[in-house]
Amino acid sequence: MNTHWQILVVDDEEVMCESLAAWLREDGYHVDTASSGRDAVEKARAKDYAIYFVDLKMPGGMDGIETMMQVRRLHPEASIIIITAYATVDTAITAIKEGAQEYIVKPCNPEEISMLVSRILKVKRLQRENTILRKKLSRQYSFHDVVSKNPRMHAVLELAQEISSLRSTVLVQGESGTGKEMVARAIHYSGDRAGNPFIAVSCAALAETLLESELFGHEKGAFTGASAQKRGKFELADSGTIFLDEIGDISPKLQCDLLRVLQERSFYRVGGSEEVRVDARVIAATHVDLRQAVAEGKFREDLFYRLNVIEIRIPPLRERREDVPLLARHFLERLSHELGKDAGDFSDGAMKVLMDHNWPGNVRELENAVERALVTCRGRVLTEDDFGFLARNGPMKPWSIPAGMTLQEMEKQMIAATLERTEGNIKEAASQLGIDRSTMYEKIKRYEIPR
Amino acid sequence: MKHFYVGATADLRTDADREAVSLLRGRLADEFGMPVRELELPAIDFTFDAARDQYASSAALDRMARELPADAAKLLAVTTRDLFIPVLTFVFGQAQLNGSVGIVSLARLRQEFYGLPADRSVFLDRAAKEALHESGHLFGLIHCADRACAMSLSTGVRQIDLKQPAFCGHCRGRIHRPSRGGLQ
Numbered sequence: 001m002n003t004h005w006q007i008l009v010v011d012d013e014e015v016m017c018e019s020l021a022a023w024l025r026e027d028g029y030h031v032d033t034a035s036s037g038r039d040a041v042e043k044a045r046a047k048d049y050a051i052y053f054v055d056l057k058m059p060g061g062m063d064g065i066e067t068m069m070q071v072r073r074l075h076p077e078a079s080i081i082i083i084t085a086y087a088t089v090d091t092a093i094t095a096i097k098e099g100a101q102e103y104i105v106k107p108c109n110p111e112e113i114s115m116l117v118s119r120i121l122k123v124k125r126l127q128r129e130n131t132i133l134r135k136k137l138s139r140q141y142s143f144h145d146v147v148s149k150n151p152r153m154h155a156v157l158e159l160a161q162e163i164s165s166l167r168s169t170v171l172v173q174g175e176s177g178t179g180k181e182m183v184a185r186a187i188h189y190s191g192d193r194a195g196n197p198f199i200a201v202s203c204a205a206l207a208e209t210l211l212e213s214e215l216f217g218h219e220k221g222a223f224t225g226a227s228a229q230k231r232g233k234f235e236l237a238d239s240g241t242i243f244l245d246e247i248g249d250i251s252p253k254l255q256c257d258l259l260r261v262l263q264e265r266s267f268y269r270v271g272g273s274e275e276v277r278v279d280a281r282v283i284a285a286t287h288v289d290l291r292q293a294v295a296e297g298k299f300r301e302d303l304f305y306r307l308n309v310i311e312i313r314i315p316p317l318r319e320r321r322e323d324v325p326l327l328a329r330h331f332l333e334r335l336s337h338e339l340g341k342d343a344g345d346f347s348d349g350a351m352k353v354l355m356d357h358n359w360p361g362n363v364r365e366l367e368n369a370v371e372r373a374l375v376t377c378r379g380r381v382l383t384e385d386d387f388g389f390l391a392r393n394g395p396m397k398p399w400s401i402p403a404g405m406t407l408q409e410m411e412k413q414m415i416a417a418t419l420e421r422t423e424g425n426i427k428e429a430a431s432q433l434g435i436d437r438s439t440m441y442e443k444i445k446r447y448e449i450p451r
Numbered sequence: 452m453k454h455f456y457v458g459a460t461a462d463l464r465t466d467a468d469r470e471a472v473s474l475l476r477g478r479l480a481d482e483f484g485m486p487v488r489e490l491e492l493p494a495i496d497f498t499f500d501a502a503r504d505q506y507a508s509s510a511a512l513d514r515m516a517r518e519l520p521a522d523a524a525k526l527l528a529v530t531t532r533d534l535f536i537p538v539l540t541f542v543f544g545q546a547q548l549n550g551s552v553g554i555v556s557l558a559r560l561r562q563e564f565y566g567l568p569a570d571r572s573v574f575l576d577r578a579a580k581e582a583l584h585e586s587g588h589l590f591g592l593i594h595c596a597d598r599a600c601a602m603s604l605s606t607g608v609r610q611i612d613l614k615q616p617a618f619c620g621h622c623r624g625r626i627h628r629p630s631r632g633g634l635q
Contacts, residue, residue, distance in 0.1 A: 015537060016537040018509065019538065020536065020537075022536075023538075023539070025548050025593075026594060106538045107537065107540045108540065109606070110606040111607065113539070
């Protein structure tokens with residue numbers, strides 16, 4: 001449909017103006033006319049036209065080129081077509097130099113104008129679509145869409161927002177399914193790199209050599225099958241963000257290469273001798289405890305500190321159960337719309353099942369559970385029967401006692417876990433465990449629990 | 452009740468051209484589902500542009516507006532003159548969008564114009580399509596993306612030959628008709 005595209009025809013000759021306008025209106029365009037350059041600029045101030053047809057020669061001290069320059073100052077994106085009866089190479093060059101999209105000599109073939117307009121609008125449609133998609137994408141990954149009323153999650157989001165426009169490396173830690181990539185995307189799309197690429201790489205999915213060429217690219221002939229030069233993810237993420245998921249799984253050699261990229265901001269393609277410089281922000285994520293991996297010698301300490309400039313820890317869903325009803329309703333609303341189902345709520349029983357479940361797969365598991373229940377449910381309300389599969393998978397015990405564990409060992413673990421949950425707040429941890437602060441200090445000392 | 456008129460300008464002198472107008476009238480009556488009246492229109496020679504050896508379409512349209520009978524809602528003029536608007540090399544016709552007056556030129560619809568042997572059926576077929584097209588504009592239709600629809604834009608006879616002498620279902624449904632059985 002052409003009806004929403006607006007065109008302005010500018011010519012001091014009324015018949016020329018009106019006849020072209022009428023001809024374009026037959027195509028469904030919204031066409032206005034202006035009888036002088038000044039009139040055109042006034043109209044351009046009031047409306048954003050997609051295309052301007054401007055006659056080159058107009059009296060009154062403002063010719064087509066001057067009109068075009070003033071219009072372009074108001075609307076740099078405007079497409080301007082200069083029309084002239086007297087074609088000279090000089091005027092054509094001046095018009096194009098000053099930013100005219102096209103230069104046509106009248107009279108011209110109807111097909112020429114028709115194709116010209118549809119070509120310009122095709123590009124504009126794509127540009128518009130691109131803008132909408134970009135907006136959608138950044139909305140989809142904005143912080144406002146992270147559903148939570150948990151104070152620890154709020155602190156995570158606040159920190160993520162604060163650091164979104166920095167260049168510093170970020171390490172996102174959290175169990176599988178907690179939304180590490182979502183937080184990484186939200187950081188990217190809220191910062192000043194939002195207009196540039198966000199490239200995600202799962203380091204666990206590929207073998208070492210493949211991952212190396214995936215990250216850094218390769219030169220032609222670098223290895224069997226390398227039939228052409230290929231740019232790596234780091235190059236693709238130039239000016240943007242590279243998200244390295246499951247960073248804890250990379251080999252010692254890649255750890256070394258990655259350290260070099262973080263330090264030097266440059267690297268060599270596999271089989272290449274030319275240094276490639278990039279400006280990519282690195283956000284890494286892992287579900288394993290990297291500190292532990294460093295202590296065990298599995299992960300380079302220097303790389304850990306390079307990655308861990310800003311640390312974000314996403315708490316697992318079982319530690320923020322108050323978010324379960326919120327998230328469940330959020331997914332129900334979104335998925336019932338996507339799946340075309342009419343279910344609107346959860347029964348009390350269903351909600352209890354969700355609250356009692358331990359969610360080892362975290363938010364992703366909850367989303368999948370709601371989708372599965374929604375697909376099979378028959379009524380408007382999801383009941384505990386619809387979530388029967390959660391119980392069938394075995395009621396999740398909040399914790400299990402390994403055989404041979406001593407009471408003291410259990411107490412030590414319990415205190416350590418509570419301290420982690422309260423982020424080292426001893427008063428809060430003591431209150432949660434139902435003991436007083438001095439007892440807490442004494443036990444921490446006795447069990448040598450790091451704070 | 453107001454009527455839809457089709458008129459031949461005074462330059463249509465041959466019986467063959469007159470017959471073409473009668474055929475057009477029948478085709479329009481069928482497509483719009485209403486009687487179409489015929490009338491005689493003056494020549495448009497005063498719109499002649501010697502530099503271009505063509506006739507100014509907008510001026511001709513203005514002149515035809517003055518010939519609109521009191522009981523006419525729409526008038527489609529048919530001329531043998533080659534029409535133009537200043538920015539274009541030619542036009543097959545011109546009509547006021549959702550207005551009362553339109554004009555269609557037979558000049559470029561003849562095979563002879565392109566140095567080919569005359570073909571009466573091709574000529575009549577093209578004339579019917581272009582008359583429908585300009586009338587469609589009079590009834591508020593804009594160009595249609597369906598290349599087979601009479602409302603698709605034709606910038607050459609090849610495109611006219613590709614389309615059908617009828618509106619597509621979508622355009623037919625959008626014809627701006629204030630009342631059934633006639634125009635008010």
